[in-house]
Amino acid sequence: MRCIICGLEKEASKEHIIPEAMGNKKFVTYKVCQECNNKLGTNVDHYLTDYIVIKMIRKELGLLGKDEKEIKIFPSSVSDTKGEKFVFRNDIPSIVPKVELKEDVLHIEAENVKEAFKLAKKKLERYGYTNEKIEESLKNYKENESKRYQPIFQISADIDKGRYLLTGIKIAYEFACEVLDDTYFDDDIAKIFHKELYKAVNSNKNTLSTSVDYCTIKKYVTLIQKESIEIKERIESLANNITPPPRHICLLHDSADHKLICEVILLFENMMSFTVMLSKNAARYNMNGKCKVAVVLENGDVLSM
Numbered sequence: 001m002r003c004i005i006c007g008l009e010k011e012a013s014k015e016h017i018i019p020e021a022m023g024n025k026k027f028v029t030y031k032v033c034q035e036c037n038n039k040l041g042t043n044v045d046h047y048l049t050d051y052i053v054i055k056m057i058r059k060e061l062g063l064l065g066k067d068e069k070e071i072k073i074f075p076s077s078v079s080d081t082k083g084e085k086f087v088f089r090n091d092i093p094s095i096v097p098k099v100e101l102k103e104d105v106l107h108i109e110a111e112n113v114k115e116a117f118k119l120a121k122k123k124l125e126r127y128g129y130t131n132e133k134i135e136e137s138l139k140n141y142k143e144n145e146s147k148r149y150q151p152i153f154q155i156s157a158d159i160d161k162g163r164y165l166l167t168g169i170k171i172a173y174e175f176a177c178e179v180l181d182d183t184y185f186d187d188d189i190a191k192i193f194h195k196e197l198y199k200a201v202n203s204n205k206n207t208l209s210t211s212v213d214y215c216t217i218k219k220y221v222t223l224i225q226k227e228s229i230e231i232k233e234r235i236e237s238l239a240n241n242i243t244p245p246p247r248h249i250c251l252l253h254d255s256a257d258h259k260l261i262c263e264v265i266l267l268f269e270n271m272m273s274f275t276v277m278l279s280k281n282a283a284r285y286n287m288n289g290k291c292k293v294a295v296v297l298e299n300g301d302v303l304s305m
Contacts, residue, residue, distance in 0.1 A: 004029075004177045004185060005036035005197055013037045017174045018248050018296060021049040022266060023063045025300040027248070029178045039201035040170065043208060048167035052157055054272060059091075061267070080151035093151060099123050113143060162214025165221045166200060168274025169193055172221075172262035175250045176278050179292050180285055187279045189220060224263070224273035232265050232273060239268075244298040252292040254282030 001012040010033035018024040019041070032040070048054060052073065059071040074088040077096070086093040098109040099119050106123060110116040117138060124134045173193040176184045184190050196212050203211040224232060231251070239246045251263040260279035266272035279285070295303040 001031060001033075002182075002185075003033040003036055004031045004174065004194065005040065005201060006033060007194065007198070008033070010035075015040065015174065017178065017250070017294075018171055018264075018266065019045040019049050021045070021063070022058070023061070023247055023298070023300075024296050027250075027294055027296045027302045029174050031177055032174070036198075036201050040197070043200050043203060044167055044170050044197070047160075047163045048272075051159060051164070052155060057267065057269065057272075074153070074155070078153055078155070080153050082151070084151065086151060086153075093153070113141075117141075160209060160214075162212070162217055163208065165223075165274065166196070166212065166214070166217055168221050168264050169217060169276055170197060171250065171264045172274065172276035172278060173197065175262060175264075175294060176252065176260075179252065179294075183285065184278070187284070189277065189279055192216060192220070220278075221274055221276045223275075224265070224270055225275050228261075228263050228273075228275045229270065231263060232268065232270075235265070236268055242295075242297070244301075246295045247298045248296040250294045252278070252287075254287040254289065258282050260285060260287065 012030040013034040015032035249265040260282040264274040
């Protein structure tokens with residue numbers, strides 16, 4: 001097997017054309033080697049799936065993360081706009097416990113009395129208190145009035161548009177290589193995609209923003225455009241008659257100016273849908289006004305047309 005990313009003859013691996021984290025289990029290709037497969041996930045796919053807005057949409061739809069775990073939006077600890085630190089458990093904030101000993105009085109700030117007792121016991125054990133003395137001391141606790149307020153958190157939703165668009169190219173390129181076979185691998189634009197994706201998988205987090213020629217990338221991919229939105233809306237109306245309903249769609253078609261176009265429609269969200277120009281010569285692929293479509297259903301099945 002010739003890997004469509006590195007171009008070398010290697011053993012095949014199962015690569016998810018649309019990332020598995022987006023709710024895709026079966027829409028795959030076996031034209032990527034294991035090494036490139038792993039790096040595509042880390043250096044390309046994650047920029048789509050881990051973008052905070054998309055994580056929120058994925059969580060709302062009940063999609064699961066890696067190892068079938070529930071998606072977490074927030075990091076494990078975050079400071080609010082007042083500088084107060086909070087820890088997050090299942091995306092629910094709670095204050096960071098504080099324990100101080102002042103003038104032989106133990107002051108504890110915690111979420112509830114039960115947690116405060118637990119912290120107090122640990123602290124007193126460190127001071128050498130016996131269990132009996134600890135129990136006696138805890139009887140004399142005084143609960144002060146809560147100083148709670150509604151915390152406000154700010155998390156950046158900035159995005160590198162070039163890196164984001166590269167995720168759309170990766171999906172369209174793998175789909176084209178799968179349905180058009182080696183004919184597409186030798187296309188002039190395919191060679192550009194192959195080159196830039198290969199540079200991406202061989203970068204690290206410090207060089208990803210500069211190693212790929214994102215200016216060139218932007219010549220061939222955009223977020224879904226007006227004409228393509230009309231196609232998406234027609235598909236969406238047809239989808240109402242399909243059970244289970246579609247989750248994602250990849251659509252290959254020729255354009256009015258005879259270019260080969262791929263519409264990548266993820267979760268039917270415009271901000272997660274891409275229009276990718278795959279070739280300047282659709283006639284080379286005998287499209288003749290026809291389309292090639294892959295539909296990922298909500299139950300994980302894939303329809304190919």
